Amino acid sequence: xxxxxxxxxxxxxxxxxxxxxxxxxxxxxxxxxxxxxxxxxxxxxxxxxxxxxxxxxxxxxxxxxxxxxxxxxxxxxxxxxxxxxxxxxxxxxxxxxxxxxxxxxxxxxxxxxxxxxxxxxxxxxxxxxxxxxxxxxxxxxxxxxxxxxxxxxxxxxxxxxxxxxxxxxxxxxxxxxxxxxxxxxxxxxxxxxxxxxxxxxxxxxxxxxxxxxxx
Ligand SMILES: Cc1cc2nc3c(=O)[nH]c(=O)nc-3n(C[C@H](O)[C@H](O)[C@H](O)COP(=O)(O)OP(=O)(O)OC[C@H]3O[C@@H](n4cnc5c(N)ncnc54)[C@H](O)[C@@H]3O)c2cc1C
Numbered sequence: 020x021x022x023x024x025x026x027x028x029x030x031x032x033x034x035x036x037x038x039x040x041x042x043x044x045x046x047x048x049x050x051x052x053x054x055x056x057x058x059x060x061x062x063x064x065x066x067x068x069x070x071x072x073x074x075x076x077x078x079x080x081x082x083x084x085x086x087x088x089x090x091x092x093x094x095x096x097x098x099x100x101x102x103x104x105x106x107x108x109x110x111x112x113x114x115x116x117x118x119x120x121x122x123x124x125x126x127x128x129x130x131x132x133x134x135x136x137x138x139x140x141x142x143x144x145x146x147x148x149x150x151x152x153x154x155x156x157x158x159x160x161x162x163x164x165x166x167x168x169x170x171x172x173x174x175x176x177x178x179x180x181x182x183x184x185x186x187x188x189x190x191x192x193x194x195x196x197x198x199x200x201x202x203x204x205x206x207x208x209x210x211x212x213x214x215x216x217x218x219x220x221x222x223x224x225x226x227x228x229x230x231x232x233x234x
Contacts, residue, residue: 034082036074043068054205087164090214094167095153097214098174102143102150105178108185108203109139116188126188135184142177149173165227172220175210182207 037044047062077085113136116127126132153170156163185200186193193200211217 031080032082033079034076034085035070036076037065037068037070038074041068041070053208054202055209091163091167092157094171094214094220095150095157095163097210098146098150098153098170101174101178101210102146104203104207105139105143105146105181108181108200109136109143111200112136112139112185112188115192119190132188135188139181139184142181146174146177165224168215168220168223168227171214172217172224175207175217178207178210 043066045064045066047064050060050062052060076082113127116132116136117125119126121129127136149170153163153166156166182200182204186204189198189200192198193204195201215223
């Protein structure tokens with residue numbers, strides 16, 4: 020079962036390790052996705068699937084709590100992956116804009132293009148600082164529910180903006196599968212959806228902030 024932050028009624032559930040050969044468990048056909056083609060996604064079916072007590076993961080009744088902790092750390096990890104993708108897109112775009120000439124000058128010398136590159140670089144530095152800050156909090160074993168939600172939200176939105184600019188800077192070539200930016204543009208889109216959508220991250224952030232003023 021996919022555990023989400025919407026599962027308010029799921030408190031008290033228990034996690035299990037279900038092994039591939041357990042009767043009643045089967046994997047459905049592979050999904051056809053917009054991006055992330057290097058990673059397979061499929062539905063999982065559990066029909067009268069019995070799992071032995073020794074396969075309980077963590078403490079009984081703590082499955083939801085553990086899943087939320089895993090989600091928080093997962094979100095910090097996702098932000099680090101987003102950061103790496105953004106840096107790669109900036110490197111590719113800067114190189115392309117320096118080499119590609121239009122109207123007798125490298126396109127990086129057209130102010131519209133140079134400003135896109137400057138904005139990409141600025142957002143990446145902000146994302147890098149924030150990512151390192153949250154990684155430091157994880158090392159200190161601090162609670163990161165709010166910060167991980169902010170970082171996941173910010174990193175995903177930055178990645179989508181940067182992938183869009185990278186395609187724009189590459190012009191028509193950015194739309195072709197011959198250049199890697201097209202793949203990053205498709206792969207970026209899921210980061211606003213999985214590990215909790217951008218809307219859900221905002222709910223978490225506000226939920227954490229309002230706790231301060233509640234009895
Ligand atoms: C490629 C891929 C890989 C995935 N991998 C995993 C995985 O490894 N593990 C896992 O557990 N899940 C995984 N997921 C599931 C993913 O986390 C969910 O798709 C995601 O959380 C959104 O849930 P949903 O699809 O049910 O959309 P819905 O919950 O139906 O949301 C639809 C829309 O409604 C909005 N919405 C819903 N509830 C609220 C609310 N309370 N407030 C405001 N807006 C709301 C959403 O933000 C969204 O815009 C994966 C999904 C994909 C596509």
